[in-house]
Amino acid sequence: MKRTNRRILMTGIKFMALSLPFMFLAPYLITLGFLNKDNSTFYIFFPIGLIIAVAAxxxxxxxxxTIMKSMFD
Incomplete structure (x- = not known):
């Protein structure tokens, strides 16, 4: 009977933990960019927010x- 590979599982959990702050930070930066459309800060916050959203x-x-790989591989 196969068992879960704990080392690979922990790697997957680390990836998920890394994505969690990005999931909260990206919408905040995008909203901050849209609130400052008249200023030049729109061109700073909006692209950074988009990049962080893609990273999340x-x-x-x-x-x-990775978690699925640790369970079923």
Whole structure:
């Protein structure tokens, strides 16, 4: 009977823990950018927020993929 590989599972949990702050930070920065459309800070906060949102999606996907790999591989 196969068992869960704990080392790979912990790696997946670390990826998920890394994505969690990005999930809260990205919408905040995007909203902050939209609130300052007249200023030049829109061009600072909005792209950074988009990059962090993409990073949150990537790390969450990678974490789920790694957790599934530890259980079923």
């Amino acid at each position: 999606i990537f790390f969450a996907f990678k974490g789920i993929q």
